[in-house]
Amino acid sequence: MNIRITIGAAALALGLGAPGAWGAKPAAVPAKPDAHAAALAASQKCMDCHAEAEPEDKSAAGKPVKVDVQAFAKTMHGNGKAACVDCHDAEGFRKYPHKEVKPPQCASCHEKAVKAYAETIHGQARAHGNGVAATCANCHGTHDIKPTSDDDSMVSRGRIEATCGACHGDTKLAKDGKVPGGNVVAKYHDSIHGRLLHGDTKAKDRVPVCTDCHGTHDMRPKKDPESAVNRANIPETCGTCHGKVKKIWAGGQHGKMRAANVLTAPGCTDCHGTHTIxxxxxxxxxxxxxxxxxxxxxxxxxxxxxxxxxxxxxxxxxxxxxxxxxxxxxxxxxxxxxxxxxxxxxxxxxxxxxxxxxxxxxxxxxxxANKHRKESGLVLYYTALFMQVLLAGVFAFFGLHTVLWLYRSLAERKAQRGRAAGEGEKH
Amino acid sequence: MASTVQTAGAGAAQKYYRRFDRVDRVMHSLLMITFIGCALTGLPPLFSHQEWAVKMARLLGGFSGAALIHRVCAAVMITVFLLHVVRVFARAFATTGLKPMLWGPHSMVPQPQDAYDIWNHFKWFLGKGPRPQFDRWTYWEKFDYWAVFWGMFIIGGSGLMLWFPTAFSVVLPGWIFNVATVIHGEEALLAVGFIFTIHFFNGHLRPEKFPMDLVIFTGRIPEHELKEERPNEYRRLVEQGRLAATETTAPTPWTKVYGRVVGGAAVIAGTLTVVMIVYSVVH
Structure with a gap:
């Protein structure tokens, strides 16, 4: 019972502000409380090895997996809320030595969140074979998962920039992994939002972080009409905070054009930029x-x-x-x-x-005014024309004058030197 | 005859004749410095899309700094111009009368002789005649002189309009500032382009003068130059018996140094400016 509620709360926290979608029902909590208790007891066995600094066991990738028992106890999954095998649920984990180990399956509990993830830009990129797109653990962590409201959480307001920045703030990774936009976190960091976030004013608790504009498990590609950062939805997204400005803009020509479905008319980001605001x-x-x-x-x-x-x-x-x-x-x-x-x-x-x-x-x-068009005024038009003719005339005349003079002067000098040399020979 | 050659060869007493008095020389220097000041501060806005223009504007003190330099230079230049006009008329009324100012070898007014000189000069360029015998003011010098007059009215006038738009719009319609902007920019290009290429060549850079004719800084023209370049003036001075009265001392060393340094700097600044303009126009 206790566990059901906590896992529900955990999923709710993971939902990051859009809980209704998947938070209501804990997904795959083991049916029999007794069985779960047994699993928890078994976790104690896991820790016998994995709590050590250098366990002899290696992960599937050959790496030793060390779990900080005390730190894990303070996480959303710790302190008896989830057993090791709840996440590491492959059969191979239940026997020792481990065989056929597989990555942990969040979906076994967080079914809706994972389903929603599949629709996100990250989920779609993964589905299309992109090996660097973020999965659950990239954003939420592994043995250190905490609620969003906890400042230590990887998805807290204070840390989300760094969390997204692990990929979107790494120029090399962004390039190699074909991450759209490149190093956008660096741009955000220097933007007015980023600077206020790291500043000392009251605004730091209100300015948007990555997920406020892009969403969390609803982080759709911007081409998707459902995406919060889709061109058509940008004014709505910015208007969440900048409501007054949005209203004024909507009354202006550009806003009116947007209302008439002219998507080429500028919205917020066309002038203000996106991450660089x-x-x-x-x-x-x-x-x-x-x-x-x-x-x-x-x-x-x-x-x-x-x-x-x-x-x-x-x-x-x-x-x-x-x-x-x-x-x-x-x-x-x-x-x-x-x-x-x-x-x-x-x-x-x-x-x-x-x-x-x-x-x-x-x-x-x-x-x-366009000086080359009569509609802008005849005086202007003919003045511009006159000036052009004047410039061309003066430079043409004196250009020729100069070139010919230079030619003659040099010729005279040569002739003079020739004469002087000739006279010298006579003497 | 042999003795004159010997004395000249030994570098002994070279004779000099007065061509520009001190006021003329100071005025030319002021004109030159303020002209370059206006050119350097005016070019960045005219070529604002060029990278060098942005850098140059920053170097000259940004928007307010460059605008201040431009306006101070313009004000000094206009003052110098007005003083010159006053001086020419004052001299005419006080001593010589109006006629020498308006006609004859001492007048800057273009005369039939100038048309012949242009024709004959071109013939000489093409090797079809002797070099024309020039007098005190050649046709290209008169052109330079009147170009300053024309430029002063047209650039100065349009510049003042753009400087004090609300004052001018009391009587003039606002579109006049569109016209003034076009005139100010185009005429500036003409003036800068002309002075920094044609005037420099005619006055200083042509082989006979290269690298620099110091007469505008020292005020003194050496005897051989007067005889070769302005034979008609020399002859006239001899005929009128005024040659001895026109003779003057050798240029003081400091005027020569000043001429070389300031004039040299002007040539360098001007040439750079022309290079930048040509680069921008071609680019």
């Missing part, structure tokens, strides 16, 4: 995000770079207007919408953010 107050980010806008608005970034605003931000400085300075960020709306920051109703106050003395004349400036 930076503090949007930093100049690096503000300057970098311009390129993201320009990724879709290709014509507008070109004309923006023709202006002083665009040139200064291109050099990495943010004292001048970026895209968001004029257009807003989450609340972005098209020009013909009166609520847009660049609508004829609001443009003056928008310019006045930086140019407090701007007037109605001032806002006739074209932040996206």
């Amino acid at each position: 930076a503090d949007p107050k930093t100049p690096e980010w503000q300057v970098g995000v311009i390129k993201e806008c320009g990724g879709c608005h290709t014509e507008y970034i070109k004309t923006y770079r023709d202006t002083y605003h665009g040139q200064v931000t291109d050099l990495g400085y943010t004292r001048v207007a970026t895209c968001a300075s004029c257009h807003g960020s989450h609340e972005i709306l098209p020009k013909d919408n009166p609520f847009s920051k660049v609508s004829s109703q609001r443009i003056l106050s928008t310019c006045q953010q930086c140019h407090p003395k701007a007037n109605a004349n001032f806002v006739k400036f074209q932040p996206h």
Whole structure:
């Protein structure tokens, strides 16, 4: 009875926040309490060998398996909650010397969790022959499995970064094992989330860790429409914490496009990045995000770079207007919408953010003029044309002038030297 | 005749004639330094997509540092320009009268002789005629001179608009800043490209002058150069009996050192700038 409840609780803790799915029913607890008691007693026998520093026995891989008895007692499985053979349930373990040993089977108790795992990106990768994709033990440990709420647990908030990082923070392993994204944990570590997590503010208890965005046993590949990190679901996932921003974004043009199933419209990560999410107050980010806008608005970034605003931000400085300075960020709306920051109703106050003395004349400036198009203004068009002709004319004339002069000067010098040599011979 | 050759060969008293007075020389130096200051700080935004531009902007003090240098240089340059104009007119009104300023060998105004000189110079380039006999100001020197005037109005004017946009928009429509941006950048390329290649070649780098003509720093032109390069001026000075009055002392050593160091630095900075522009345009 006792055991049933504890294993149920264990599974619940392993469920990491989505317990309903598989926590309700302990799976394969031995039917007869007597038999389990016997198994537990047998565990004592196992420990006779495995508690030693250097047991003579070797694992299937030939390695000695040492179990720290005292440490194991404090784990979710320890202290009589599970017998060795509950996990190491292959027949071979029941006899000595062990023959035909097999990996422990978590599914014998945690049936639902393991079933869910099969659907995760890790489970699918394993099924497709990827030998490095994480299994139960990679995330939860072996003889040291503790509840998520325990700070020592491998899947606790404090340790999950390192746990995922064992693979996703190892550049070499990520490369060799074809782990998508490469060393994403290093990026996360330096992101605003990572930095807050390791910081000293209250936010450290609230910022998302890996599993908050990716899920645990529901960690689907991002192509899967069910995945929390699927393109369509990202705003929902980020909105779990950033609810207000999500609402503003949903009211903006990009959000409206998403609502109309235009998946190419940017969601959170298109501008903010995924694991690299930076503090949007930093100049690096503000300057970098311009390129993201320009990724879709290709014509507008070109004309923006023709202006002083665009040139200064291109050099990495943010004292001048970026895209968001004029257009807003989450609340972005098209020009013909009166609520847009660049609508004829609001443009003056928008310019006045930086140019407090701007007037109605001032806002006739074209932040996206194309000097090669007549639509941007005839004066501009013909000025640009005139300057091109002027430059070409001056450089063509004086270029020719210079080349011919150089040629003549060198020829004269040669002739002079020739004459001097000739005179020298006569004397 | 033999004796003159001997004295010249022995390095004895080389005669010098005054070409630029002290104020002209100081003004040229200021113009040169501020021009290079504006060029170096103005190029990064113009070529903002280039890696070197980012590095150069950082080197010149970032956004605020480079902008400050650019504006201080611009202000000094405009001041020098205005002082020069005032000086030319003041001299005309006070001593010579307006006519020599507007016409004749001492005037910078282009005259028919300049057109003949251009024609004959090209003929000489092609080996179809003798070298033209130049006077005090050659046509290319006049071109340089008026290029500064033109540039001063067009770059200076557009630059001031971009510096004080809200003040100018009191009377001008905002799209004028689009036009000003185009003019400022293109004219800057023209000025920088012209000064750092054509002017450098005409004034300093051509074989007759290589590596540098120090006259703009010392103010003094050696006798043989005056005779060879500006025979008409020499003849005129002789005819008018003003040759002796124009003769002056040998250049002081410090002006020569100054000319070589500052002028040399300008040539290096200018050449680097041209290399970067060409690289960026081709790239």
